[in-house]
Amino acid sequence: MFNLFLVDFSVIKPDPGLLFWTTIFFLLVWIILGKVAFKPISKALTKRENDIQDSIDEAKLVQAQMAQLKEDNQRLLAEAREESTRIVAEAEAFAKKRRDDAVNEAKEAAQKVSENAQREIANMRDSAMADLKKEVGAMALDIAEKVIRKDLKSDATQKALVSELVNNLN
Amino acid sequence: MKLALRALFLLVLCFGLTTLNAQHDTDDHGHASELTEQDSGAHGSEAAYDPVGTVMHHIADANEFHILGHYSIPLPVILYAPEHGFKFGLSSMFDHGHEAVDGYVLNHGRVNRVADPSFPSGHVHLSGEHPIHEDVVTVDGKKKDVAYLMHDGKKYMLDKPSTLDGGVLGGGITSFYDFSITKNVFTMLLATILLFIIFSIVARGYKKNEGKAPSGLQSFMEPIFVFIRDEVSRPMIGEKHYERFQPFVMALFFFILFCNLLGLIPFFPGSSNVTGNLGVTMALAVIVFIVTNLNGKKDYWEHIFWMPGVPVFVKPVLAVVEILGLFIKPFSLMIRLFANISAGHIIILSLIGLVFVFGENGTNVGGAATGAFVGGLFTAFMNLIELLVAFLQAFIFSMLAASYIGAAVEEHDHHDESHAVDHHHGGAHAEAVAHH
Numbered sequence: 001m002f003n004l005f006l007v008d009f010s011v012i013k014p015d016p017g018l019l020f021w022t023t024i025f026f027l028l029v030w031i032i033l034g035k036v037a038f039k040p041i042s043k044a045l046t047k048r049e050n051d052i053q054d055s056i057d058e059a060k061l062v063q064a065q066m067a068q069l070k071e072d073n074q075r076l077l078a079e080a081r082e083e084s085t086r087i088v089a090e091a092e093a094f095a096k097k098r099r100d101d102a103v104n105e106a107k108e109a110a111q112k113v114s115e116n117a118q119r120e121i122a123n124m125r126d127s128a129m130a131d132l133k134k135e136v137g138a139m140a141l142d143i144a145e146k147v148i149r150k151d152l153k154s155d156a157t158q159k160a161l162v163s164e165l166v167n168n169l170n
Numbered sequence: 171m172k173l174a175l176r177a178l179f180l181l182v183l184c185f186g187l188t189t190l191n192a193q194h195d196t197d198d199h200g201h202a203s204e205l206t207e208q209d210s211g212a213h214g215s216e217a218a219y220d221p222v223g224t225v226m227h228h229i230a231d232a233n234e235f236h237i238l239g240h241y242s243i244p245l246p247v248i249l250y251a252p253e254h255g256f257k258f259g260l261s262s263m264f265d266h267g268h269e270a271v272d273g274y275v276l277n278h279g280r281v282n283r284v285a286d287p288s289f290p291s292g293h294v295h296l297s298g299e300h301p302i303h304e305d306v307v308t309v310d311g312k313k314k315d316v317a318y319l320m321h322d323g324k325k326y327m328l329d330k331p332s333t334l335d336g337g338v339l340g341g342g343i344t345s346f347y348d349f350s351i352t353k354n355v356f357t358m359l360l361a362t363i364l365l366f367i368i369f370s371i372v373a374r375g376y377k378k379n380e381g382k383a384p385s386g387l388q389s390f391m392e393p394i395f396v397f398i399r400d401e402v403s404r405p406m407i408g409e410k411h412y413e414r415f416q417p418f419v420m421a422l423f424f425f426i427l428f429c430n431l432l433g434l435i436p437f438f439p440g441s442s443n444v445t446g447n448l449g450v451t452m453a454l455a456v457i458v459f460i461v462t463n464l465n466g467k468k469d470y471w472e473h474i475f476w477m478p479g480v481p482v483f484v485k486p487v488l489a490v491v492e493i494l495g496l497f498i499k500p501f502s503l504m505i506r507l508f509a510n511i512s513a514g515h516i517i518i519l520s521l522i523g524l525v526f527v528f529g530e531n532g533t534n535v536g537g538a539a540t541g542a543f544v545g546g547l548f549t550a551f552m553n554l555i556e557l558l559v560a561f562l563q564a565f566i567f568s569m570l571a572a573s574y575i576g577a578a579v580e581e582h583d584h585h586d587e588s589h590a591v592d593h594h595h596g597g598a599h600a601e602a603v604a605h606h
Contacts, residue, residue, distance in 0.1 A: 008315050010230040010280075011447045011512055013333035013341035017248075017349040018231065018449030025362045026457060029425050034417025037369035041395060042416050044376035051381070 219531045221523040229443040229515045232279035232353045234261040237438055242266070245356055247281055249274060251346035261350075263293075267302050270294040270319075274346075275328065277302050277317050282328040284319065285345040289326055296321060302328070314340070334449075354450065357442040361428035369424075398423050398568065406572035411579045415572065418461060422454065423568035430511060430560035434553065445563070446511035448504065455504035458571040463496070466578040473577075499574055503567055510563045514556040521545045521552060 147161060235243035244262030251257070257272055264276035272291045273284040282302075296302075296319060304317045317328040331348035333341030351359070368387065375388030384392050403412045403419045429444040444450055472478060474492040476485055524545040529538025 013335045014449040014452045019453045021355040022450045022453035025358045030421035037373040038417040038420040
């Protein structure tokens with residue numbers, strides 16, 4: 001029935017020679033190429049895929065780290081800014097206090113100095129007054145002595161002098 | 171851009187080859203029809219172009235590589251006759267059928283043997299223009315093709331090489347075996363050498379370019395390799411075992427692919443119908459059968475002999491079906507590849523044959539031109555389809571082989587009904603894909 005066309009449809013008849021050679025060649029390809037090519041290629045591909053995946057993962061990790069770092073930096077920067085503002089404010093306050101203190105001290109000192117001066121002036125005035133009084137007294141005594149020595153030669157003049165002196169004292 | 175260029179190159183190549191194919195076959199058929207004329211002249215009947223015979227002759231294996239007209243490349247012959255031992259030589263020693271060597275002659279490119287012990291051994295020149303004749307005789311009510319040669323006025327019957335079909339397909343064990351490097355074996359050898367060259371370059375590329383992007387041939391083969399790994403071995407065999415069978419699946423795919431592609435080249439060193447020969451696909455299917463069953467796990471055999479998850483009275487029935495399936499699966503692999511590739515070759519040769527059918531055997535030049543035009547266009551189209559089929563059949567063969575292996579190495583954690591249904595659904599899916 002397979003000679004239906006009256007020709008030899010030979011491809012459907014398995015030839016032992018072909019069977020033999022096909023087996024040989026296929027086994028050669030399978031065993032040798034499998035060892036020297038298919039397996040190493042497969043391994044290299046798997047390795048490369050893993051490498052790529054690792055690289056992507058690492059890049060993502062680094063990216064996350066970078067984002068974290070940036071955030072940290074920003075926070076630090078904000079903190080630093082705040083700190084600097086605080087420091088400046090503190091310094092200003094301190095400076096102001098110092099200035100006020102200085103001013104106050106100066107004022108106090110000035111006041112003290114002026115008070116001292118006033119007191120001294122007063123003392124000096126008092127002493128001057130006392131000296132003056134003493135001096136004037138002495139002078140008056142001198143004068144009086146002189147006057148007295150001159151005028152007290154008579155009683156009338158003594159009396160006039162006394163009254164005049166008394167008047168002058170008032 | 172590069173891909174587009176490659177596609178364009180392939181397209182141009184296809185058309186170019188088709189033209190060459192037409193030319194080659196024109197010459198060839200000119201020769202063939204001349205033969206037929208002379209042959210039939212001896213028989214005293216009408217001369218005619220025999221399209222079916224020509225096609226069958228072209229898809230058949232041969233002991234010499236026919237180039238053009240009377241020129242052939244001789245191939246080594248290794249012949250074994252059980253009672254005479256081995257005989258080695260080159261097919262050129264038969265002088266295209268005009269010389270018998272130790273009883274072996276060349277009949278239409280194939281070595282035949284004179285079984286009759288009275289035929290002289292050594293080199294015997296056969297007289298006459300065409301000493302070998304073919305005839306159809308009826309034996310036991312069956313029509314049978316027989317060949318004979320005339321020598322010294324005596325008729326000697328010729329034996330064809332033994333085939334392993336047990337006589338079912340018209341062949342059978344005869345007086346000798348042909349282990350020659352035939353046209354098909356030569357092409358397979360070429361495919362093997364090409365594979366070795368290409369893949370040693372590619373493998374070297376992976377060593378040289380480690381940690382770098384692939385380049386050249388390596389980047390051309392890589393997508394195919396990755397495709398087979400990701401679409402065939404990994405899903406079919408499973409993540410756990412696929413690496414072990416990766417070389418096998420790759421070897422299947424690339425061996426079949428290269429044989430298919432070489433078969434599409436219409437002139438030397440291609441044109442042989444390698445994977446369209448049942449012997450070749452049978453060898454591959456048997457290897458798949460052996461690999462599958464050697465790696466069968468306990469679960470695999472349990473599913474065959476005592477299917478879990480079904481009622482007891484169904485189990486023996488399923489066992490019979492599964493045992494049949496064990497053989498039908500590789501058998502289907504064998505037939506599918508053989509039929510697809512043979513059919514492709516037959517269609518292309520038939521379309522080329524239109525030139526001679528329309529040309530009415532050289533008497534009608536206008537008809538021949540029409541046939542060449544129409545046949546050429548259709549052949550160009552068919553060649554493109556065959557290019558697709560070459561890839562597709564290699565893919566399907568390796569995918570189904572991988573799915574059989576996958577079923578053999580699969581481990582079931584639990585045997586519930588839904589799992590069994592799932593399993594069979596997966597198998598059916600693979601089969602459905604294969605038949606597209």
